[in-house]
Each structure stands twice: as C-alpha cells, then as structure tokens.
Amino acid sequence: MNASEGVAPAIESILAAARERGGGDERVSVDARSLPAALSTAEADGRVPIIAEVKPTSPTTDGRRDADPVELATAMVDGGAAAISVLTEPDHFGGSPDALRAVRAAVDVPVLRKDFVLDESQLDTVEADAVLLIARFLDDLDGMIAAARERGFHPLVEVHTAGELDRALAADADLVGVNNRDLARLDVDLSTFERVSSAAPDDVTLIAESGIGSSEDARRMREAGADGLLIGSAIMDGDIAANTRRLTTAEVEA
Template sequence: METSGEIAPAVESILSAARDRGGGDERLSVDGRSLTAAFDRAEDEGRVPVIAEVKPTSPTTDGERTDDPVELAGEMIRGGAAALSVLTEPEHFGGSPATLERVRAAVDVPVLRKDFLLYEAQLDVVEADVVLLIARFLREDGTDDLGELIAAARDRGFQVLVETHTEAEVETALAAGAEVIGINNRDLTELAVDLSTFETVAPSVPEGITLIAESGIATPGDVTRMRTAGADACLIGSAIMDGDVRQNTERLTNL
C-alpha cells in the first residue's frame, strides 16, 4: 500500500504499525447490540445521539488520561452517551483489545472498536458491536477490499461504520454496501480539522443511510451545526475526554 507522501507522517506511522499487527487465532461470532436502535432510543428520550470515545491519548492531543476506562465509560453513559467508541490501537492511542473487552462487559450500549483495520484476520482480535473501516485505507493495493471486509465483518455479526472524508469515498463506501457512514472532518493529509467538510460531503449520502459526523466537534454549537447538516449522530472524543467526562457528555447530548 503506497501512501507515503499522501498522508501525514503521524498517520503513516499508525498505518505502518497496523500492517504489522496480526489477527486473532479463531474466527469470532458476535451477537451485537444495535447501533441504530441505540440512536433511536436517545432521540426518543430527547438526547442527541452521541458516540463517546474512550481515547487515552492520540497524535493530535497533549497528555494522556490514565483513569480506569471502565469508570470513564460508565460516566459517559450516565452523561447520556448512546454508544461508546473504544480505541484498540496501542502504539499511538494507548488503546488495547483488553480495554474494549472490559468496557463492553461492563456496559449495555453498543461499543465501536476504533482501530486501523486492514486485513480480515484483524477482525478476529476482540468482540465488539461495531467495527470501523476507513475507506481511504482499504482501496490501496496490499489490503483487503472494502467490500470484502464489510462482508467478512457482517458474517461475524459485527455492524460496520465506514469512515469517509470526500464525496468520492462516500461513493466507494456505498458501492461496497455500507449502511452506516461516517464523515471525518479531519483531513488525514495534514491532520487539519474543518467542520465544513461534513456540510460539503453529507449531501452525497442518500436517504436511508445512517450518517455520523466525526472529529472536531467540541461545543454544543458544533453538535447543532452537524445535526443541521444531516448528522444522525456525532462521534466525540477529545471534547469529552478533556475534563469531567460526565459533565462534558451531558453538555453535548442534552441540547
């Protein structure tokens, strides 16, 4: 997969580590909790559907949260999160499959596995309700095809969130059979964030597709902006992890 020069060095480092990580020893079979049903419940209860992210650190944030991730997850749910995202990438985000396993056993909401998955065998590392597949990194030579990975994930019982950044990537995701699409406001070329990305790309997503806004959502005004532009839900990490997790979640879900 030739991506050097096309993406930020930090992202290339993440991908290099992902290429070297193996998969699980046995094929998983998952009885997943429905992400869309969780969004519907939040709406019915008057909350904005938010996927709150347990993210100890990242290349775009300073410092590291060392709190027990299970306690953080509980505070997020008490704050109104409809679902959780848990990082399993170890080298750059401080995550682990063991952390996701602990969190998922402790909560009753859907849990997204946030990682850079490139090969089918990497699906078999840990049970989750939803897995993230990034369209940009699954169209290159040397990785499994996006459509094949979506099918492989669904065969195991996973729901799939396909992340995109451009209209062309949305087309790729739709052609591959994506039913839940995320639009990342962060440009992986330079790691810059622009909320207008979602507003520009969202009209290319047809009715019937669950649409999630990702990255750069920090204030209630940002949440409202993404919802007005068509987001069914928002995935929020740093703005929740930076400070009082419960209060931050409440601030972004109870508008």
C-alpha cells in the same frame, strides 16, 4: 492503492504499526447490539445521539489520560451517551483490546471498536458491536464490509471525500462516518461533513466524526443531517459525565 500516499507522517506511522499487528487466533462471532437503533433511541428520548470515545491519547492530543476505561465509559453512559467508542490501537492512541472487552462487559450500550483495521484477520482481535473501517486504507472495501457482517459486526465505514462516499455506497455501506479531519494536514473543518454527507441517501445512517468540541458544533452537525456524533477529546478533557451531558443536551439548550 497506496494507502499512505499523501497522508501526514503521524498517519504513516500508525499504518506501519497496523501492518505489523496480527489478528485473532479464532474467528469471532458477535451478537451485536445495534448502533443505529441506539442512536434512534437516544433521539427519541430527546438526547443528542452521541458515541462517546474512550481515548487515552492521540497524535493530535497533548498528554495522556490513564483513568480506568470502565470508569470513563460508565461516566459517559451516565451522561447520556448512546454508545461508546474504544480505541484498540496501542502504539499511538494508548488503546487495547482488553480495554474494549472490559468496557463492553460493563455497559449496556453498543461499543464501537476504533482502530486501523487493514485485513480480515484483524477483525478477529476482539468482539465489539461495531467496527470502524476506513475506506481510504482498504483496497477491498466490499470484502471487508462483508467479512465484518459475517462476524456479526455493524461496519462503520469512514470517509472524508465525495469519492470515498461513492465507494462506500457502492460497497453497500449503510452506516457511514464522515471524518472532518484531513489526514494529510491533520486539521479539522466541520464543513467537510456538510459537503460530503449531502450526497448520501436517506436510508444511510450518518455519523459526524472529529472536531466537535461544543454544543454549537453538535447542533451544526445535527442540522447538516448527522444521525450521530462521534466525540472524543471534548468529552475526555475534564469531567466526563458533565461533558457528555452538556453535549447530549445541546439541542434542548438551543
């Protein structure tokens, strides 16, 4: 598989940098907080189950936010976030493993590691409760899912097409994120989740990723079957706690 074939230049650059990064010196072993359980608890409490993302910047975002990641994550939890996602990719997203370590020590909800993890050794970079695995960029998806689980991580397998969903399900993924962003053009279409997720079995936990900017978007993704929503820019732009609270109460206000 040529992972970078057909993707935008910005994604090619991210993949090139990821190939150059090493992994951890020692194999990690994680006593993970359950991401699916946290999403279910939020729903039972009457909140929209949101994974709020600490994202300093990205190739599709103008500017950079250099606030303390712990302060950001704490505000997100105060706003009702069920879990936190932390970018650890340094070159294009301004993230770091140190930021994730600090956030995970400060909050009591699950923390997702968001990065372009390309080989098993990179799983050992930092402990988290869940780790993102992007199906398109992994030849041995089965092996990476197994390796993540052996370390205690909950692997969140990201897909964008029906074919990638089939690969994820064949690899026994039970936590699947559908990315609404096209990695070739970098545009966003919320109908991607609606189209792709319709083929997922009921026992798979589904996360809608990218492009969720309003309460209306949140309701749309939930009505399409999303068990959780991964939201970054719409929360990071402005008052963190207020933005999170607005989105976690989207169904109450409908």
